[in-house]
Amino acid sequence: REKKYDYLIVGAGLFGSVFAHEMTKLGKKCFVIDKRSHLGGNVYCENNEGINVHKYGAHIFHTNDKKIWDYVNQFATFNNYINSPLSLSKGKLYNLPFNMxxxxxxxxxxxxxxxxxxxxxxxxxxxxxxxxxxxxxxxxxxxxxxxxxxxxxxxxxxxxxxxxxxxxxxxxxLPVRYTYNNNYFNDVYQGIPIGGYNTIINGLLEGIETKTNVDFFSERESLSSIADKIVYTGKIDEFFDYKYGALEYRSLRFENQWHEMQNYQGNAVVNYNDSEYKFTRIIEHKHFEFGTQKNTIITKEYPENWDKSKEAYYPINNDVNQQKFKQYKEDALALKNVIFGGRLAEYRYYDMHQIIASSLKKVEEMHKKNLTI
Ligand code: UDP
Known part of the structure; x- marks a missing residue:
């Protein structure tokens, strides 16, 4: 190593945390920074009266890949939550996904x-x-x-x-199924980590140097000089100063409400199909963990247009944006000391298990390269 760290990891979400964990195991020195005041990216939960509130939208872990399932189970035990949302449409409730x-x-x-x-x-x-x-x-x-x-x-x-x-x-x-089965996912493994997602993040980042409230872009030069390589998990267009134009994202606004009742809607997820409701769904967080607390916390999720002052949640992968992304990706590939990974840097509608797989694959690739030098 020529510099203080082998890797500066920008963003402490799943991609960055898995990468840091694995590289540390391989003897590399990592430094993880995040612009938010906490680690964990969008899987971060805020515990409120014993209820883990999924602060950046509901996260339900599911995968078909035993390797990924075993991987996350190193850090947490999962409960047997099965996602079975309902959808309200014109005054009637329907089961999802589309099934008997x-x-x-x-x-x-x-x-x-x-x-x-x-x-x-x-x-x-x-x-x-x-x-x-x-x-x-x-x-x-x-x-x-x-x-x-x-x-x-x-x-x-x-x-x-x-x-x-x-x-x-x-x-x-979304599955289409000719059985009476309301499981939203077809995957073999599913659940919510007992103790919340922070348990997994803390496990991944244990013993690794981290710093929150650090905005990479406001200290770009000095930060870039402290590590041999950078792992960047933010928006790829922002990294390149939007030179091919801004990619489109969808943002969300979460409206949390605390209710003095044990059970607000009887299910963790109820979707609201009709356009008269400006939110798409109401999440009742306690039901992810079969909570029996006296009170409850719900979140209404309002989709919003994205602008630079907002969080980017979903990439909008239509043709125009894919074309732009391709240009950014070419530039990214030309930078030998920067690795781009995760939902925002790969501009992909990734689920958690896919991000973990992509991070593990990246580590393996890097490791192989190092061995052959
Ligand atoms: N979708 C829908 N009705 C629903 C739920 C989902 O039409 O009640 C569609 C919608 O286009 C959505 C997509 O299916 O963007 C994927 O939904 P999913 O629940 O997988 O989205 P996420 O939970 O990632 O927002």
């Missing part, structure tokens, strides 16, 4: 054959062979009734764009 319960609630169909007949007829009528946007994708996957009852308005307020202007892949995240 939903179909029964919509059409009264009782068997898979009956439900399939309704859906297939609608797909036949409104679907297209190769869907080019979210609307076409939804109509081809699940038909008009579900699209209009549970998808269109939710999607358009979530993204602030017409469903016909959004990429198709977004809706493919």
């Amino acid at each position: 319960n939903t179909f029964y609630q919509l059409w009264g169909t009782k068997t898979p054959e009956e439900a399939k007949a309704v859906i297939d007829a609608q797909i036949e009528k409104y679907g297209v062979k190769s869907p080019k946007n979210l609307e076409e994708q939804a109509l081809s996957l699940i038909g008009k009734d579900i699209y209009e009852t549970l998808i269109k308005e939710y999607t358009e307020k979530q993204w602030g764009k017409k469903a016909s202007e959004l990429p198709a892949f977004i809706i493919k995240r």
